[in-house]
């Protein structure tokens with residue numbers, strides 16, 4: 001099931017994503033205003049920023065789902081604007097719940113998605129990793145919100161992608177499910193995949209990401225590793241109001257309720 005594109009990616013030794021001077025306007029709104037960055041192969045890279053700062057538009061241009069007004073986006077050397085179909089074979093995208101046929105079983109849905117990419121899918125490893133193998137014969141409609149979200153993550157892997165895009169992958173999940181998701185994403189990195197995600201959870205970015213870019217008003221205002229950004233802030237004289245304690249409230253919650261997933 002290794003495609004010509006995957007060979008191309010395996011041999012590609014430059015930055016896996018190159019974005020140069022991207023711009024996109026919607027009427028009066030300059031959603032993306034000259035964004036440039038690169039992502040190295042095997043990185044977990046996050047776009048952070050308040051709502052409306054241009055993260056989704058930027059990511060969707062790289063995925064080939066929206067066209068830029070100007071600028072360039074490349075994945076493994078493929079110009080997304082010129083050849084969006086080629087890019088789709090090497091990327092995995094977390095779809096919204098509305099994209100799934102509600103009445104199909106999870107294992108059927110994964111096989112159907114695989115057929116779109118012309119690959120034969122074995123649902124077992126994909127569903128096991130997100131702890132849904134026991135629900136393989138359940139229809140999507142009967143899943144809880146958190147299970148739907150985990151399924152969408154599994155579905156992003158059907159075409160064995162080299163680069164995975166996740167839009168707020170843990171929003172709305174309980175701490176147990178969030179930790180499972182972090183382990184899943186870290187596992188993909190260990191397999192050599194590259195992950196680009198958006199999140200509003202700073203502890204998630206700090207725990208998971210090699211580098212983060214902070215966007216505001218369509219521009220990247222800073223880009224570095226979480227550690228370096230924190231050090232820079234401290235270097236500018238910042239001090240926390242509260243003393244830092246050896247545990248957080250989340251540690252208390254996980255200690256009391258356990259780390260294993262809860263289903264209802």
Ligand code: ADP
Nearest residue numbers: 026029031049050051052053054055056057058
């Ligand atoms: P974020 O993901 O950071 O929340 P978005 O990329 O979704 O930001 O949006 C950036 C700006 O572009 C916002 O002001 C948003 O309202 C606007 N925008 C996004 N998509 C569209 C669209 N399809 N039509 C018009 N305006 C849009």
